[in-house]
Amino acid sequence: MSATVVESLPDEGNEVNELGVPQAAERDDQSWELMRVWVAERGLHCALKVGVYESEGIGEERAWGIVLADAARHLADAVSSFTGRDRDAALSAIRLSMEDELNKPTSRKEGAFRD
Template structure:
């Protein structure tokens, strides 16, 4: 298995929380998710929090592609948004794999 490094900020911060781990394995997408983090916070809706998390992930991917591939950031963000919306509306393949929920 090829694992990614844990960011230094997450290692330094004793209160850091891992929210998502994603693998492509056995020709499917598999995820381990931390859902329920906000169950004690009625002012924060879980689905909105995940929307923000996924948007932040998209921004990090865009930054990485700008740095590593020299791509235009605005073009990358628009392409990610378009692919995201297309995939939600009409999945390109059957969703295989699964997830594990950690409370």
């Protein structure tokens, strides 16, 4: 993945506090959204587009692993830019936190997929 839109604080004029669409996605009429993540009602809520890669003969697990790793790198860049901390140290801390959360979740996952 290449450049990303990084917003550090909610947009005051945006009543639902959603992030803007990256400019590349606005320019590309073949772009699609893969994931949307919200904090609401004191929990994390996700909308995921699953099946896009499988229909192209690519395993969803592999594809989503790459997407999440790319997102972690973008996040490390954003954290480094926002806080001044070292990018590699930020990525290491993100990776450790992800491994800890995967191994010992701090909350239950609830809900189901819907169309």
